[in-house]
Amino acid sequence: MAIKGTLKKSRLENLLAVLNKSHRVIGPKAEDGAVVMAEIGYKDIPSGVRDLQWPGGCRLLPGKDSQVFSFSPGPDSFKRFLHPPVSELFAFKRNGAKIDFLPAPKISERPMAFFAVRPCDLSALKLYDKIFLGGPVADQAYESLRRGSLVVALNCLYPGNNCFCLSMGTGPEARDGFDIQMTELEDSFLLEDGSAKGAEILEQLPLGQAGADEISAKRQRIESCKAAFKKSIAAQELPGMIYANLDHPHWEDIARRDLECGNCTQVCPTCFCNTSYDYAALGGIAAGGAVSGKRLRKWDSCFSRSFARVHSGNFRFSRKARYRHWMAHKLAYTQAQFGLPGCVGCGRCITWCPAGIDITAELEALRHV
Amino acid sequence: MAKPRIGIFKFTSCDGCQLSIFNLEEEFLQIAGLTEIAYFQEGQDAPDGNGFQAWAAHFDLAVVEGSISTERQSKELLDIRENSSRLITIGACATAGGVQALRNWADVSEFKASEYPAPDAVEALAESTPISAHVHVDYELWGCPINSAEFSEVLASFLLGKTPGVPGYSLCMECKRKGIPCVLVAGQAPCLGPVTRAGCGVLCPSLNRACYGCFGPKDGANIMALMRIFQGFGYTENQCRMMLDKMNTYKFREMEEKG
Ligand code: SF4
Ligand code: SF4
Ligand code: SF4
Ligand code: SF4
Numbered sequence: 350m351a352i353k354g355t356l357k358k359s360r361l362e363n364l365l366a367v368l369n370k371s372h373r374v375i376g377p378k379a380e381d382g383a384v385v386m387a388e389i390g391y392k393d394i395p396s397g398v399r400d401l402q403w404p405g406g407c408r409l410l411p412g413k414d415s416q417v418f419s420f421s422p423g424p425d426s427f428k429r430f431l432h433p434p435v436s437e438l439f440a441f442k443r444n445g446a447k448i449d450f451l452p453a454p455k456i457s458e459r460p461m462a463f464f465a466v467r468p469c470d471l472s473a474l475k476l477y478d479k480i481f482l483g484g485p486v487a488d489q490a491y492e493s494l495r496r497g498s499l500v501v502a503l504n505c506l507y508p509g510n511n512c513f514c515l516s517m518g519t520g521p522e523a524r525d526g527f528d529i530q531m532t533e534l535e536d537s538f539l540l541e542d543g544s545a546k547g548a549e550i551l552e553q554l555p556l557g558q559a560g561a562d563e564i565s566a567k568r569q570r571i572e573s574c575k576a577a578f579k580k581s582i583a584a585q586e587l588p589g590m591i592y593a594n595l596d597h598p599h600w601e602d603i604a605r606r607d608l609e610c611g612n613c614t615q616v617c618p619t620c621f622c623n624t625s626y627d628y629a630a631l632g633g634i635a636a637g638g639a640v641s642g643k644r645l646r647k648w649d650s651c652f653s654r655s656f657a658r659v660h661s662g663n664f665r666f667s668r669k670a671r672y673r674h675w676m677a678h679k680l681a682y683t684q685a686q687f688g689l690p691g692c693v694g695c696g697r698c699i700t701w702c703p704a705g706i707d708i709t710a711e712l713e714a715l716r717h718v
Numbered sequence: 719m720a721k722p723r724i725g726i727f728k729f730t731s732c733d734g735c736q737l738s739i740f741n742l743e744e745e746f747l748q749i750a751g752l753t754e755i756a757y758f759q760e761g762q763d764a765p766d767g768n769g770f771q772a773w774a775a776h777f778d779l780a781v782v783e784g785s786i787s788t789e790r791q792s793k794e795l796l797d798i799r800e801n802s803s804r805l806i807t808i809g810a811c812a813t814a815g816g817v818q819a820l821r822n823w824a825d826v827s828e829f830k831a832s833e834y835p836a837p838d839a840v841e842a843l844a845e846s847t848p849i850s851a852h853v854h855v856d857y858e859l860w861g862c863p864i865n866s867a868e869f870s871e872v873l874a875s876f877l878l879g880k881t882p883g884v885p886g887y888s889l890c891m892e893c894k895r896k897g898i899p900c901v902l903v904a905g906q907a908p909c910l911g912p913v914t915r916a917g918c919g920v921l922c923p924s925l926n927r928a929c930y931g932c933f934g935p936k937d938g939a940n941i942m943a944l945m946r947i948f949q950g951f952g953y954t955e956n957q958c959r960m961m962l963d964k965m966n967t968y969k970f971r972e973m974e975e976k977g
Binding site: 380381382383385405406407408409423424425429434435605606607608609610611612615616626627628629630631632633634636640645647648649650652653654655668700701702703704705 | 742744745748749751752867870871873874875877878880883885886887888890891894895896897898899900901902903904905906909911912913926936937938939940943944946947
């Protein structure tokens, strides 16, 4: 049976404590002018911090005291933890013709609980599960980090300036893919379970009765969030709008502004590209010729010239071709390949692009010659 | 099997990159064990003074620090290249001309006259140029100074006959991996990270400082686009010029021209 209940704001700490019994809690924390994600305790939650985001900019401001979650997502997402920026896949020792493989050290025995995951990221997580687990062979590194993890979703009550999930159909309300969902109300949180594990956790909390008032307050808040969006994408026109405009002159205009720095791809919760290579340094070579090293996997980006390099160069030979490929991957190819949106409308690529290149505005510009 | 013969050479430079090799400490001793270090003046108690002659022998690998700043150096470099199977450059001077290449856009005779009592005694070409402007270079390591760990990986790769994993992409890539809140986006600081090559380990942004480009331009840097952003922050064109005119100016300017 579905569980619903209210948790007083002053008792939010209890929820973290229950999660922490069995899990490392990964959630938001303010650091150097941005909200990042880290292993947190209750006191780390940047309660009442507001963030102002714009294309290529972000600033933290003091918010209202009564509000806990008054900030939008920062550059990080679950991606940093389930598909770490650098991971060791295995270590090797080669001595003559003999090679031994050693499994990578485990990051932790304790699974992770992702706390305050926004609806857009739930959609991105669903895509990640499909990419990393859904093929004929599951990705072991991802599988071992994802196993036993918990997801506590947080419904959005305000869109960030760069958010456009509403138009992508991925937010601002959590629909599935969580164990618990939270909605911030006046002086409590409405908590609802989304799985048996979630229900078990809710049973351990001092919940108040959630009645018709709380349910309608939740509805009202989400509806007023929907009315506040500043950005949108004409998703119903995808992928056609991309395919019909592959030679549009606007790509050249983007290429003049684009730094090819890769920030957009690194912050995007659906970008998964990586490179793996064998790392060996001097310390790993023994005088007798034995070599030990590691196979490392690192985030990479289609904006790197080395990324699509084949025997005689990068087959996406211009900056224009690289940006176009990225946008088409987000807005067209992923949907075709996985049946899920490749862009979840989180707006991170807009905020964290030093050039303020805005995927929604660039797409819109393709309409005009 | 004979150990590979290595020579470590220096032209116009501050020796900082060679010191970065010493900074490898334990791993430095490893170099001595795995190779025959046949020429390395920085590593000697007292220079033996016979410089040029000493390297007139075959090297499996020449490691070159410093830019070409005099006529004599350009001849010595040809000699080293002719005698080496592989040649790699280390640091901003050898790879990008160094801070001394600032004179390429000024009048060197004027400097000489204003700084030295006997300007004619100063042996200096009008331009300071990277090694690649003179001979074929097999691998370039950037940085002012280089990152010791990258050097260790490149040397290990040479010994193992594999491609090093040293990237040519932006510092931003490394910065994001480390999870550092962007000083440009969150602080409007003039960070050169988007046009600078990764490799330093994100020293400056880790300390909440803007990157000043000591690892040189990344592959395909769009420098003018970044300068337009800085101008939007209020920096003048001249201030932008000065941000780029440092130890890698030769390569930044070359990249600017390419667009
Ligand atoms: S493309 Fe941009 S808005 Fe879309 S999911 Fe990625 S980061 Fe978010
Ligand atoms: S994109 Fe939507 S779901 Fe994501 S943070 Fe913004 S409002 Fe919330
Ligand atoms: S779109 Fe922006 S963040 Fe992405 S590579 Fe270009 S300049 Fe960098
Ligand atoms: S701080 Fe500098 S290097 Fe780091 S992401 Fe921002 S612009 Fe790039």
